[in-house]
Amino acid sequence: xxxxxxxxxxxxxxxxxxxxxxxxxxxxxxxxxxxxxxxxxxxxxxxxxxxxxxxxxxxxxxxxxxxxxxxxxxxxxxxxxxxxxxxxxxxxxxxxxxxxxxxxxxxxxxxxxxxxxxxxxxxxxxxxxxxxxxxxxxxxxxxxxxx
Amino acid sequence: xxxxxxxxxxxxxxxxxxxxxxxxxxxxxxxxxxxxxxxxxxxxxxxxxxxxxxxxxxxxxxxxxxxxxxxxxxxxxxxxxxxxxxxxxxxxxxxxxxxx
Numbered sequence: 118x119x120x121x122x123x124x125x126x127x128x129x130x131x132x133x134x135x136x137x138x139x140x141x142x143x144x145x146x147x148x149x150x151x152x153x154x155x156x157x158x159x160x161x162x163x164x165x166x167x168x169x170x171x172x173x174x175x176x177x178x179x180x181x182x183x184x185x186x187x188x189x190x191x192x193x194x195x196x197x198x199x200x201x202x203x204x205x206x207x208x209x210x211x212x213x214x215x216x217x218x219x220x221x222x223x224x225x226x227x228x229x230x231x232x233x234x235x236x237x238x239x240x241x242x243x244x245x246x247x248x249x250x251x252x253x254x255x256x257x258x259x260x261x262x263x264x
Numbered sequence: 265x266x267x268x269x270x271x272x273x274x275x276x277x278x279x280x281x282x283x284x285x286x287x288x289x290x291x292x293x294x295x296x297x298x299x300x301x302x303x304x305x306x307x308x309x310x311x312x313x314x315x316x317x318x319x320x321x322x323x324x325x326x327x328x329x330x331x332x333x334x335x336x337x338x339x340x341x342x343x344x345x346x347x348x349x350x351x352x353x354x355x356x357x358x359x360x361x362x363x364x
Contacts, residue, residue: 139286139287140287142285142286161346164314164315164346167315168317168350171285171286171317171318171319172317172318175286175319225358226359227325227328227329227332227359228329228332230325230328230329230359231325235318235322235354235356236317236318236319239317239318239321239353239354242353243353
């Protein structure tokens with residue numbers, strides 16, 4: 118019997134380099150979804166990963182290059198055992214650790230709820246791991262999602 | 265994303281279809297801003313929405329504040345399970361009126 122998974126490598130790495138601009142978000146998602154679908158990642162896990170990637174991607178677009186535009190590298194490492202993807206978002210902008218941004222504390226009264234600040238909280242809760250490193254002038258935010 | 269706005273007296277319903285992302289959330293914000301000032305009961309229908317990021321949640325929070333300011337109500341209709349999850353993880357389920 119043919120094994121439909123036989124051509125899926127146990128580890129694969131794919132890299133996409135693109136301008137750090139909000140309009141490019143769809144390209145990032147399409148790039149990752151293609152491989153996640155091949156690896157039969159459940160839609161729910163893909164949704165949660167999308168949430169985290171959007172928040173971190175928007176952070177880079179908004180803060181990394183205050184004097185203009187720059188690039189963003191998206192490096193994905195897929196593994197089969199455990200079934201997971203590690204997504205590294207790498208920019209060469211100003212040092213910026215999104216994990217140090219305060220998560221919004223949602224209070225019981227709508228008047229006290231901040232309009233922004235929910236993003237990093239959502240990103241953290243949507244993935245299994247999140248870490249930040251500053252290496253040789255680059256910000257590297259890594260998120261890991263398992264399914 | 266598509267938005268269908270229905271205004272009936274002081275009530276407005278914004279029915280969205282598609283994904284509410286950083287790219288599309290401003291469209292919803294603009295549609296809500298375009299409603300006349302006497303409209304104070306604001307409803308966002310999420311029946312056809314399969315993704316909401318924090319940009320979308322920001323619009324919900326701002327709309328709730330607007331409804332309170334106008335002396336009205338804010339209601340979210342029919343979020344799917346994944347969308348309900350993000351409302352839950354941010355604690356907004358305890359603040360918003362949500363009809364499932």
